[in-house]
Amino acid sequence: MKTPHLKLLLGGLVILATFTPPPPASAKLIWQDFSLSLLSGSNYEKQKLPNGIQTQSTDRNVVTFEHASGHTWGGTFLFIDRLMSRDSDFENDAMYGEFSINPTMFKPGGFVKQVYAATQWEFGSGDNGKNASFNLSDGNSFNNYLLGVGVNLAVPKASFFNVAFYRRFNDDQTLDAHIGNRTRDDNEQLTVVWRFDLADGKVRFDGFLDAVTAFDFSNGDKSESGFNFTPQLKYDIGSVMGMQPKKLWGGVEYVYWENKFGNKDWDERNLNLLLKWHF
Template identity: 25%
Template sequence: MFKQTLARGAALALLATAACGAQAADWSDTSIGYRYGTKFAEPFNPVDIKKNIFNLTHASGYKYGSNFFNADMLFSDKNDPSSAGASSGAHEVYVLYRHTLDLGKVSGKDIKFAGVRGVGLTAGFDMNTKTDAGYNSKKRMLVVGPTLMVDVPGFLNVSLLALWESNAPYNTFSNTRTPRYDYDVHPMLNAAWAIPFNAGIPLSFEGFANFIASKGKNEFGGDTARETNIDMQIMYDMSGMVGAGKNTFKVGVEYQYWKNKFGNSDKGNPGATAKTPMIRAEYHF
């Protein structure tokens, strides 16, 4: 009952912030992107996986806050086999939405202190579906918590979020369907940033870092582990080379470090920690 009450509270916070975010945008940035790497990893899989990833991203700001939406479409090679057969790779769609309500803008009073230019309330959700042969994830997650907006060029937001996560996997090896299972409510410390700089050419340092506590027992009765997921990139704004407006075309390199992926301990578990370099390209409009 207590967990259900907490989940309802998170859903209400999300609805309230989303309702605020429905107002007309003061600014917006939408992009489509592509990234590619050959060293992806998945828990209980001992081999490197190649993935092509296409994404649609939208960020916007309005009078009282900001919105962020991202949808990744991930295409694995046959080393991450599909439930349709070992000769084809798995497909995944991962969707994330965050809304940050700026409490200073809502109250009409600046909230600034010690390098912080604003304080907000962030709420949102994650959801995915994947067609891999072993797990077939159907993740659903609500998030809510406070955010500090650090005073840097570009932006750096640091949030402490409570996570309400569940999954309902289907194992095609054993033909076992697991009813939707709620993990323990658990915290995540999140940082997200995009900081421009110039080294003779226009560059930006972008990315996110998630430090996630254990979510208790998994749906099979095993213990889950703390996760560290850091994804960062250096992007070059090449728009001037093709006569386009600033920040229209960006290319760069990316690196992801993900320890204890999805809460699976990497002790004796090949693939539970990923160290993945990538190339990345984006078109903004």
Template identity: 25%
Template sequence: MQFNVYSLVLLTAIFLFSFNTRSATWSENELHIQHGKLNQPFAEASGTELTTTIFTFQHASGWEYGGNFFFADYSSTSAGDELYAEWYPTFSSKALFNANYSGVLSDISFVMGVNMAPESDVLKYLPGIQLHLNVEGFQFLNVLVTAYLDDSEGLSAGGAPKEDDSWMVDIAWRYPLSLSSQQFYIEGHAEYIDERTSEIPGAVVESWVLAQIQARWDAGQAFFNVKDRLFLGVEYQYWNNKLGTQEEDSVVQALAVWRF
């Protein structure tokens, strides 16, 4: 991977996380391994599936004036490897302006998201707001509403086609539940990104719905009496119009998570 603007953004994000971790009011880091057969929407034959292993580093933290969420996926298949990352720094209106909220709404944050895929030279900016909801039983339940602004270099630079701008809605949650002496978590997110055109004449990038839902069992507590450290489970992924094509994913993947 060549050093370019995407690498610079990624390194900047890592630097800022390192800085913020020292001043964070809370911090959570996870390493994920997922394994399953995923659809390859840009393969020559429609419906091509390849065994895929995904290694993910995920970070979430809060500090005096907001928070950070970041993840980087390294996906490996027989067709090659890919890196993809997203970063969402947030700034709390409650902390910045002493805003008061009541009922279901606990806070509104301002967001400046970045999505990047270095191998295909894709770079997106996602400015918007995040609604923090206070719903009984959920550890968190957030609704993100953003623009989806393309800053990719396009075909002339050897990357994926440049796209027009669009918008996104994403809902993320974590719901704990106990069954007998065992602890489980249902967590994940569901997003909608609206359709847009690309630099290819007549081509439409279809609107999509992506849902990634994890069912986790706290295996560390069961085996070693160490809570919230080692999780085993599955992730169900449903992706309608995957990556803007007319392909679809509906697959269950094996999941292991180490939290530190």
């Protein structure tokens, strides 16, 4: 059964704010990073809308903008993907993004370096106006809101290693409007993100793991639990070209996605070439 999500989300934020120490008067930006990535792969899982229309090809380029920042009160993270099909037969591109604000709750020390409030807005849309048989102005957009708690762990050799547990509030899914305006129940998500800098900082191994529980639809349909393991292995090619170190990286990203979007028929195994520029 759907809950009054906005009220519940706001209530949860109030509770988290109550137990989160206020930032000091000297709260300030400690660091920030902007980056732009280009991915190119040929094994993306073909996706179809409920009306059977295929929205993406298996061959795609992805442009990703990222911004991360650290403050005396906590941190933020934003990324936006623009997914573009390379086959002319599939003209519908898509956009996906996440925005997180993670205030520090307390710092125990030792193996658990930090405990933080984990909040996230997950959003996306598809440009389906090019297809005469599926031309709704809102495309297949969605907004999900995640609320939970996370820890920053002191894993040896890791630049950071964060684990967060969320409750997912699946509030807005226009894609499901084509199946009797069905809605999705809430579910849970476990997220792990990490970064290891190796070989004197010239090799970087980072990525994320998302594990989500299954959820029910209002019309009686059920999803499958999902598992997305996406690591990147990159080399500091900019330093070889005489550029400032740690600015231009080249490498690969591998996607191991079981039951993509909760669909038991979508299992993705996808190797992408990667170029990433920090500016």
